[in-house]
Amino acid sequence: MKYLIFILFIFSLASVQAQNCHMLKDGKYRVEYDSVFKNYPKYSFEIKGNVYYKFENEIKRDFKIIKISDCSFSLENDEIIDESKLTDLxxxxxxxxxxxxxxxxxxxxxxxxxxxxxxxxxxxGKFIYGNL
Structure with missing residues (x-):
């Protein structure tokens, strides 16, 4: 049993090290979608600490970055959305x-x-870091 646990630990460690990822650093980004999603609205954003500022159609919205792992994150904000005109989907x-x-x-x-x-x-797509 000890050997099985050790082998599983080694495999999980190797898979994490094999990933070429890390969280976004502070700075400005633009979003470039993959060709399948080319009609999606373009936007840029800036990260300062754990805040994500999204700039779309001259509107700035801020979100809190919730780190899920070294390679993934979600965004939260307190904005209330009017659902009266939305479909059930x-x-x-x-x-x-x-x-x-x-x-x-x-x-x-x-x-x-x-x-x-x-x-x-x-x-x-991809987030492209740099001056926009």
Missing amino acids: QKMLLQQKPYFEIYKVEENEYYFICRIDLHVQCYS
């Missing part, structure tokens, strides 16, 4: 807690998948 999706999973980092590009859960994704 939109209301259901609004109740979900999407999160971002960073699966690869190359220089100033962070490749991500926005997920609802392990099987359902919102969209994917």
Whole structure:
């Protein structure tokens, strides 16, 4: 039994080290979607500490960053959304807690998948770090 636990520990340690990811550092980013999601609205954001400031259509919204792991995070904010004009499907999706999973980092590009859960994704692309 001890050997089995040791082997499982080694495999889990190796899989974590094999991932090329880390959390986003403070600074400005723009989002570039994968081609499948090219019609999604473009936006940029800035990270300062554990706050994520989203800039979309000249509107600034702030979110608290909730770290899930070394490679994933979710966003929370206290904004109240008027659900009176939403469809039942939109209301259901609004109740979900999407999160971002960073699966690869190359220089100033962070490749991500926005997920609802392990099987359902919102969209994917990359966060590009730098002056915007």
